[in-house]
Amino acid sequence: MLIDSHAHTCDEKFDNDREETLARAFAGGVKYIIEVGCEPESWDKVFELSRKENVFSMFGIHPQDASKFNEASLNRMKNLLNDKKCVAVGEIGLDYHYEYSPKNVQKEVFIKQMELAVEINKPVSIHCRSAYEDMLKILRTLNKIPKGVIHCFSGNLNEAKEVLDMGFLIGIDGPCTYPKSDKLKDVIANVPINKLLVETDCPYLAPQLFRGQRNEPSYVAEVAKKIAEVKGMQFEEVCNATAANTVNLFNLRS
Numbered sequence: 359m360l361i362d363s364h365a366h367t368c369d370e371k372f373d374n375d376r377e378e379t380l381a382r383a384f385a386g387g388v389k390y391i392i393e394v395g396c397e398p399e400s401w402d403k404v405f406e407l408s409r410k411e412n413v414f415s416m417f418g419i420h421p422q423d424a425s426k427f428n429e430a431s432l433n434r435m436k437n438l439l440n441d442k443k444c445v446a447v448g449e450i451g452l453d454y455h456y457e458y459s460p461k462n463v464q465k466e467v468f469i470k471q472m473e474l475a476v477e478i479n480k481p482v483s484i485h486c487r488s489a490y491e492d493m494l495k496i497l498r499t500l501n502k503i504p505k506g507v508i509h510c511f512s513g514n515l516n517e518a519k520e521v522l523d524m525g526f527l528i529g530i531d532g533p534c535t536y537p538k539s540d541k542l543k544d545v546i547a548n549v550p551i552n553k554l555l556v557e558t559d560c561p562y563l564a565p566q567l568f569r570g571q572r573n574e575p576s577y578v579a580e581v582a583k584k585i586a587e588v589k590g591m592q593f594e595e596v597c598n599a600t601a602a603n604t605v606n607l608f609n610l611r612s
């Protein structure tokens with residue numbers, strides 16, 4: 359059993375063949391898909407999609423959209439987070455690569471959503487790009503840390519160890535299949551399989567075999583294959599272990 363624990367199939371790149379794309383994933387062995395609604399404009403579409411069997415949702419405000427966090431969007435988000443198909447707050451975090459929103463706004467909005475996750479007792483999916491130092495600083499100072507995953511992990515092994523100690527899991531995506539991914543392979547080799555999730559983050563980050571093309575949930579198998587290769591495990595073993603980790607973290611029930 360495979361799970362794509364982080365997908366954006368509501369992206370307009372799937373507008374012409376969303377149904378076929380999902381069908382391809384389910385036919386190819388993907389049991390569940392967790393669809394991410396991380397900007398207020400996409401929330402309704404993600405909610406609709408998650409009416410489908412075996413599709414779950416998460417809602418949050420992405421660091422790139424941090425400036426859209428206000429009382430109105432927060433109230434809307436709280437409603438969506440109440441939905442029985444919604445399994446997490448996400449993706450939330452820090453992105454200093456693009457810095458579409460000022461760093462201080464990103465930090466404030468990240469902290470508020472972390473506190474919200476604790477309050478409603480849901481796990482989080484954290485996006486962190488070029489901001490590991492500040493993310494760790496924030497995590498160290500929070501009173502209470504929710505359960506969650508550092509999605510699309512791109513830190514080093516020391517950073518991985520620190521977030522594992524805080525109780526987080528680590529999300530692995532297509533970049534682990536790229537030739538220049540020694541740092542990520544080092545993380546995969548040294549983190550126990552019961553701490554890893556597989557994700558696509560589609561339509562972005564297609565694995566090496568499909569690099570340059572649109573990514574899609576069925577390609578999550580490529581990530582599991584690479585983990586199996588790096589850890590010297592059977593592909594099936596990696597699929598089942600990461601799926602079990604995902605079911606446990608997000609409390610998935612079909």
Ligand SMILES: [Zn+2]
Nearest residue numbers: 364394449559
């Ligand atoms: Zn994402």
